[in-house]
Amino acid sequence: MKVILILLFLFSTGCAVVQPHQRETLSKPIMQFDYDKSEAAAKEHLYNSVEASSGGFGVGGGGCGCN
């Protein structure tokens, strides 16, 4: 939790409005979170199967959907 608060503080201080024509870099696939949704789902399923934690980002299931 402390790590999150520190990172939030550090990054929130440098926040400025980025204009649409400045978004070329941000729109590249390698700048997207979970660009490959199929791979992200496969990873999430693995972690949910062998670890006790889940969640943190996005809407998802509450477990691995398996036994």
Added chain:
Amino acid sequence: MGAIKLRLFIATLIWLLTFSLRFAVAEDYIQGSTYYYDMKPNMTITKPTFSISKDLSINTNVLLRFNVDDVKIDGVTGATTSAGASTTVSSDTRKEGAASVSHTIGDWKVEAGYVFSSEKDYRSSTPSISVSRDFFQRNTTLAVGYSHSFDEDLNAVSGEKNVNNYSASLTQVLSPWTVMQVGYTFSDTNGYLASSYRRVIFRNGGEVPEYVPGDRNRDAVGIRIAQWLPTNGSIHLSYRHYRDSWKIDSNTYQVQIYQHLLKSVLVRGEYRHYSQDGAYFYKDSYAGTERYLTATTSLVPFTANLYGLKAVYTIDKAKLDLEAKYEKYHQSTGLEGDIYMLGVRYMF
């Protein structure tokens, strides 16, 4: 019921594929991948996946995904746990389908989804909905979501499990080269949360099915940042803190570095570190007088590391991406995984 859902899903997939070849817009793709998990000491999983993403209009996108987990287990599993777990499952096939539709109206975006999976003794279905809104010339996006999982362990006498998932996230553009996201999820689970296969062996040799609390509340908060690199690459950093009512606390740190080696060659290196406490009722061994007993290996305290390398080769003329990946997963419990993936993505 599961078979009907599966046929309906495959029919929709075929229809969408036919439809998409006539009305392609942009950023549409068909993707096929096969994963192979070699999980030591004794399990292998072959997982073919197929997905299609299609813009039905400039505002509406449909995503369909289907995968099969073909699980093979050599001998008895769980015997390596200190609690002396045992199970009789030797092989299974799990089928999973997912569909989602998103629609954008001005600054608003609504997404509805549905995921179902079935195996010979377990069923799960999860409808979901999320709404997001852009602010400040799309520099800020707020999103909230809800999903409900209806699960059932068919091997248990009363095996129903229900999960409510709530989520919220804030995505903030920080500069033309940096974007950050903070997310929070809460879920409450109730019903049959044990596994009907796992049995706990007492110190005196007695044996009973595992028995765990019938409810569990889970909180997770995460932050992730994507930063463009002047080398024509990017770095993604993420951190997640998780805790639940079974007194499990965990921390997850992950870094991914993307780098274009050539215009047509992209590589990704990855490292993930995970650590968790054990559930409050977990013990190395049980006397038999405890209220709750578990043989679930994911409820013990452990650390885990994952190292990965992925390469993508793009053939522009054919609109193809060829993908290959290798990951090494290692848990301090002794669980080890070698994960391989080969895939192809066709853009149309």
